[in-house]
Amino acid sequence: MCEGILVQEADLSAFRAKLGSEVEQALPDKKVIRKEDTTYRIISKSVTEYQFIVPFDLPDEERVEVGQIFSIKDHDEARGRRLTFLARVLDIQHGSNYEGNWDTTMKGTQFFDKEQIFNRVFAEPLGCVNCDGSFRRSRTIPTKFSKVSRAERSEFKFLKQVMGDIEIGYLRNGSRLVEEIPVALHSDTIDHHMGVFATTGMGKSNFMKVFAASCMRLAARGESKFGLLIVDPHGEYLKGKGSIKGLMHLKRYRDGLACYSTDQKNSKDPYVEELAISKGEVRPEDVALLYEWSPPQREALDAISRIFEAGNWLEEIQSPDGLERMMQEKFKDSTVNVLVRRIKNILEKNKYIQGRSSLANMLANLQSGKVVLVDIPRMSDRSELFLLSVISRYIMEEYKKDEREGRKNCLITIEEAQRVLGAGSNTSRFETIAREGRKFGVGLCAITQQPKLIDKQLLSQFNTLVIMGLGDRNDRIQLEESAKQDLSTLDIEIQTLEKGEAIVSTLNIPFPVPARIHRFEDYLRRLEKDDANEALISRGGFRPFLE
């Protein structure tokens, strides 16, 4: 009996094996995707958007975040496919295999079917990397079901080749740092103007200090390609405040910094020059910035340069003879008296206007590629504009003259730039620099919280943008509409940027790069501690081949 049963079972398995092969042969030639292969694979959609799904209940360290960069390995040696696509997450949505709301329908006390729900990830293609490591924009789509994985450090190596010489931070993949890939701007593109956009507290000042520190490093090593002018109305860049450090703390590269200050305390330092502007360097149009003028007063201001000598008008107009000459030109004495009174006020308030001038030194330092810091704490908004106007006019006039051999370009920083670059502002000087500066090697670095107030045409001249979180939708729209690179898809990421995080869009770097700006104090420590080449010099690590 037992034997008989055994025989029957053996026959059955043979039958099953025969049946199986016949059934398999009978099935159509069709690839069946197993359940575990459905996530992290490209499932749609086009050249401009990739989609893939991920489990809906990932642990924290595996969560997908907006801004993260994923790599799509479209590799099949046999079929000659070796491309790696890179894509940045733009959005993540709950999804399911059901139409409507089936995925959240209750079944008893349970959700209906956990197996059928997932998160759908929308990603923007950045480009693709060849097998030889070169990067280009992608004009095709990855093969369907190509594997998607979080991009590894090695896959960002191509970025190192396109980065510039002014380091500002590290590459960021979502909220994770990729420390091996520094984000660095290009000195060569600086005269194309630059914009730094962020709401208060997002780290603008920190960014500027990091940027300036990198420039100081280049200048001290004789490798700088432009001079950087920073006028600091908050008095925070020079020596910092409390535990926050300033540029003076970067002792190693102090040769790359020239400081001027109106603050008695700061200017006691032998490295800080007392700021001085000579009376001859102030023009009526600078004074015009300081007050609201009635039409006759403005007319009188405009006439000054015709009536008096350029270098001496501030003195002459205050003399009885000056008043007489103005009246001879048919201006009322009351109008001229207002002018004179206001001029006296200006001279009284701005003690740095005297016989000596720091401008020639400032210019020489800029032209030799140094960072020039003008520290003007506690100065009123208008006085600051007045000073900035005098300095930038002088610089622009000097740069318009014949180029001296070895002269470096210049980048003028303007804080709260919406005041002078806004539509309808009466400070055409800065607009002129924005429009014409590049011809003469002068660029603007506009820092503002409200890009929406900046003239759209001017904004479109800015080729380097550092965006550090903008809550206002109108600000973002303004930037998206004028940026050289397409920022429209980054709307969500810009909204969700945290303090110190930035999107950097610049020429030479093929797509807007997510970055974590260095914390100045940490960067300072790093620069003071080790600089590969210089460390090599000090310990004599490199020896010429002949030795």
Place this chain on the structure above:
Amino acid sequence: MKIVHLADSHLGFSSYSRLDQHGQNRIEEMIYSGFDQAIEKIIQLRPDAVVHAGDVFHHVRPKIKPLVIFQRGLFRLAEMGIPVIIISGNHDAPKSYSITGPFRLFEGLRGVHIAQRYKYERFEVGDYNFHCIPFCLEPRDYLTEFERIERSSRDVLVMHGLVESLRSRKMRSVGEHELKDSLLKSDFDYIALGHFHGQTPICANAWYSGSVEYFNFGEAADRKGMLLVDLEKGTVESVQVRPKYMIDCPAVDCSGLSSEEISECLMELCHDYEIRDKMIRINLTNVNRAAYRSIDQGKINRLGAAALYFKIKLQFNDEAERSERPVDRHKLHEEFSNFLRGEASQKRIPKAILDEVVAYGSELMKKAVQSRNIEAFDASQ
């Protein structure tokens, strides 16, 4: 308190090889006599102190005569009870710690305060502190030494070097140390500067006294002399030691002039400028070469014999317009770096080692140039 500020005496300087009847260089002797006159003028002014802001001697190892002249001057001032504050300048400071400078001879003299050891020294004279920063070996040392200054309410700063803001007015000479404008603090009662030979205010409280003498024709338009400074009132008065004796005549266009006419022109100029005991340069342009050659050269020599120095600078009409060769102002290490980067761009240097070679090589070059420049100061003996 009143002080006399002078600088750049350059005792021992000789030039132009004109000798007097005793075979002594006339310019050198003129400088000694000028120094004597300056001392006598100081005594007449009766200041409370004298500040010499560097370059008393022209050389680090002066001959005996300039030492004697200087010693005589010091003794005269000491006799009259006038304290003297002196700093060493780039000419008379040794460029190495191992060399003994000339000022060691005058140390310990009563009323004579000398800062000469490459470091800051403070001397209290009258109610004032004189903060002296002499010639330093490294440009950065001026800032470091300045940091050592402890301020009182009455402070005078004494330094020697070319301040940054004069950069455009004077071609920098090799190895010259630049004083940062950031050192010119407005709260010093006075800043006495030496090195620039023209009498010049730099800002309200900082002056170059200028030298008493002329050392080349580039200085012909400079104001010369000393300064009398009233530290309480904040006034600065120029004191002339002797009349102007250097004349760089404006160019005379000699187009179409014959040899007789050129000769006549020269005679007139010499007469107009009263050239006896003066240093004079006559500038003639568009001169016909043949016409000039036919002028009796002996006559020209006799014409200039009375002058302390006589030179005719000629520009002939057949000289092609000199096309100015652009001066390459790159520093050596920049040139080196640019060259290597150029080579690397053409793949003649492997990129992997480029940064290291540039960094190490540039650093070596900076050091070599600096050390060469410092040695160059001592080379003019």
